[in-house]
Amino acid sequence: MTGSPLKTLRILLVLTAFLMAGMTAAFLLRPGASETSSGNSLRLGGDFQLQSAAGPVSLSDFRGHPVVMYIGYASCPDVCPTSLAVMAQGFRRLDMEQQARVRGIFVSVDPDRDSPEKLAEYSAFFHPNLVGLTGTRAQIDQVVQQYGAYYRIANLDNSALGYAVDHSSRLYLIDADGQLNEVLSHSITPEELATKLRGLL
Numbered sequence: 001m002t003g004s005p006l007k008t009l010r011i012l013l014v015l016t017a018f019l020m021a022g023m024t025a026a027f028l029l030r031p032g033a034s035e036t037s038s039g040n041s042l043r044l045g046g047d048f049q050l051q052s053a054a055g056p057v058s059l060s061d062f063r064g065h066p067v068v069m070y071i072g073y074a075s076c077p078d079v080c081p082t083s084l085a086v087m088a089q090g091f092r093r094l095d096m097e098q099q100a101r102v103r104g105i106f107v108s109v110d111p112d113r114d115s116p117e118k119l120a121e122y123s124a125f126f127h128p129n130l131v132g133l134t135g136t137r138a139q140i141d142q143v144v145q146q147y148g149a150y151y152r153i154a155n156l157d158n159s160a161l162g163y164a165v166d167h168s169s170r171l172y173l174i175d176a177d178g179q180l181n182e183v184l185s186h187s188i189t190p191e192e193l194a195t196k197l198r199g200l201l
Contacts, residue, residue, distance in 0.1 A: 050135040052133050062105075068102070068173055070083050074113070087130065091104065093190055098198065098201050099129070104131070111136070149167070
């Protein structure tokens, strides 16, 4: 019987060690650990190639130009057009020389409805420096994964649209070297976006 308290203590110590290890792992592997709202997003980003109305386009084609990228779809009723309008207004708050140097990318996750030609017309409505891109489902999923975004097809009963796409809504600020600089909330103001772009010019 004298060994029982000692055995209990050992068990408690082992359980405590396992608990601490679990808490440490949960902290290090918590969702979003690879994404920062400012500064370095070291594990996100990277080059990709998608299709525009003029042919294949890679992120590396924009080297030398700061880029703002948004991932959504053209049939989106609210958040996509609002976010693209913020992007366009942010561009227009720059002077003409600065504005000529920035680029915008709109990636559609809805290739069944968003042809490259449709995206060209849709993007041009917002700003001439905005290009619309899409691709195969595998190509789109690669970009979505690289940038820590998400989307999900949601069927709509008794709707002419047939389905909607639930998706993340962020602006991705990419520097002139093609590196993801910052992941921005879609609630950012045009002036705030313009200020960040000036910092990259």
